Structure formats: structure tokens, C-alpha cells
Amino acid sequence: MRLALVLSRVRQDEKLIHEALADRGLAYDQLFDSEVVFDLTKPEKRYDSVLIRSISQSRGQVCATVFDATGALTLNSPSTMAVCNDKILTTLALVKAGLPSPRTLVALDGPSALEAVSQVGYPAVLKPTVGSWGRLLARVNDRDAAEAVIEHKATLGSYVHSVFYVQEHIAKPGRDIRVVVIGGRAVAAMYRVSDHWVTNAARGAHGVNCPLSGEAARLAERAALAVGGGAVAVDLLEGPNGLLVNEVNATMEFRECTEASGVDIAGALVDYWLEVARGGRDG
Secondary structure: OOEEEEEOOOOHHHHHHHHHHHHOOOOOEEEEOOOOOOOOOOOOOOOOEEEEEOOOHHHHHHHHHHHHHOOOEEEOOHHHHHHHOOHHHHHHHHHHOOOOOOOEEEEOOHHHHHHHHHHHOOOEEEEOOOOOOOOOOEEEOOHHHHHHHHHHHHHHOOHHHHOEEEEEOOOOOOEEEEEEEEOOEEEEEEEEEOOOOOOOHHHOOEEEEOOOOHHHHHHHHHHHHHOOOOEEEEEEEEEOOEEEEEEEEOOOOOHHHHHHHOOOHHHHHHHHHHHHHOOOOOO
16 A cells, blocks of 8 residues: 655654554655645546645645545545534534534624624633634633724734634633544543633643543544544533533644553554555544
């Protein structure tokens, strides 16, 4: 099999993948997304399967789409990546699957966004529809704060700020739950613990082992299936009435979850990649 690993840079996650590939004696090409050039007029199948590890969502999406067009099986698939990379598509997919999620409204204009916040109630959370690592999130506790944030976003004027994604604020117990789902099966989980209301590792949260309870595992597996399957990280919130699915990440960072859980996530990812490469994608 001809395999390729597409990445932006070699982080600790990619080093773990390198080790897992070496342990299995697998040959592969390593491609940096900053260096690839695609000839769309002469598509050529160079690989049987490609593992996408781009940090940039847009670069990863392009690589998955073009390699898929050549006949290569990609992990994740272009469709899964497209859904996960857009919070509107993610929310619609979760709701269609009947999964519990925070109440979410979308508005396309400043006054409408302010009305959406009023409908959700204070405090509310405003998020960009694209992006990761907890960037550009804002919790607004009253109308004055909402007006200031919405006016600021509207003035910036870019696509990222022109769509207002408004979500109810869930009073988390100082943590959320990240569950890694690979090939339809929850394989590891961790609590992301932080004093800050944003519990992303990029914002200072630290990982603590979370036993994979039946409820969390089942909910995460259903969420992964809802967005198209593959290898994803599902973020769950502990709400007053039970668990809620918050987000699904298509290019997951797993080093901290590996350390917290003791699970060889890189090995599970590479083993599933081989299944995909052999045509055994099962969601």
C-alpha cells in the first residue's frame, strides 16, 4: 500500500504517529502541506490512503478533497472534515441525529444577533463558526457586553465575524470531557480541567483521566457517526440535565489524552488508518 502522512509540522502528536508507524514496519511518505502542489487538470492517484494532520483547517480540507478526488481514501474523509470544521454544520448534524446539545441560534446581522442573545438568555456564548483552540470565544453576561462584542465583530467585517453563532452558556463544573472515537468506537477519554470557563488545552486546561462510562462513550460514538465517522474527538459538557455534545474535532490533538488515559491513541489511529487503506472504512 502507498501511504502518505500530510502534516503542518512535527508536533508531539505526529511523533507518536511516527513511532506507531515504525512499530508496525510501515513505509509512508511524509508531506508538509506548505509544500504540496496539486495539478487539478491532471489528477494522479499517487497514494492508496492519506492521513491528514494539517493544523490549518482550510489546508487540511483542501488536501483531503483533492486526494479523495484522485481515488485515495483519506482519514478523515472530506465530508467529515467539512462538517466538523463548520460549527453550523456540526450542530445541524447533531440535532438531526437527536443528540443533546446546547441551544444554539445563528444570526447574520448585528441587531438580529442581539435578539438571538436575548432569546438564549444571559450569560450567552458567541463563537466563530470556524476555528479551534478556543480562540475568539466570548461570554457575555448582560446586554451591554453583548452590544459591545457584536458591534466589535460587525466592525471587523471578515467572514469569520459576519456570522453570529450564539449558544447558551452551560455552567460546567470546572471541566469538560473529551472522548476520542476511532472507527466508531470510543477508545479514550479525559477531563479537561481549568479555572477558566473555556476548557481548551490551548487556553491552559490540563488533562485528567476520565473513565469511559457507558453514557459518555455511547454519546460520543453517536456524535462521531452523526458527522460522518472516522477518527474524531468529541467534546462533551456536563449540564444540569445530563451530558451535552458541544463540538466534534476532525483533526484531533491526542498527546494529552494519551498521557491522561494511558491509552495508545496513536497506535489505535494507525491501525484504523490501515483498515481505511484496505477499503474497510466503517465509520
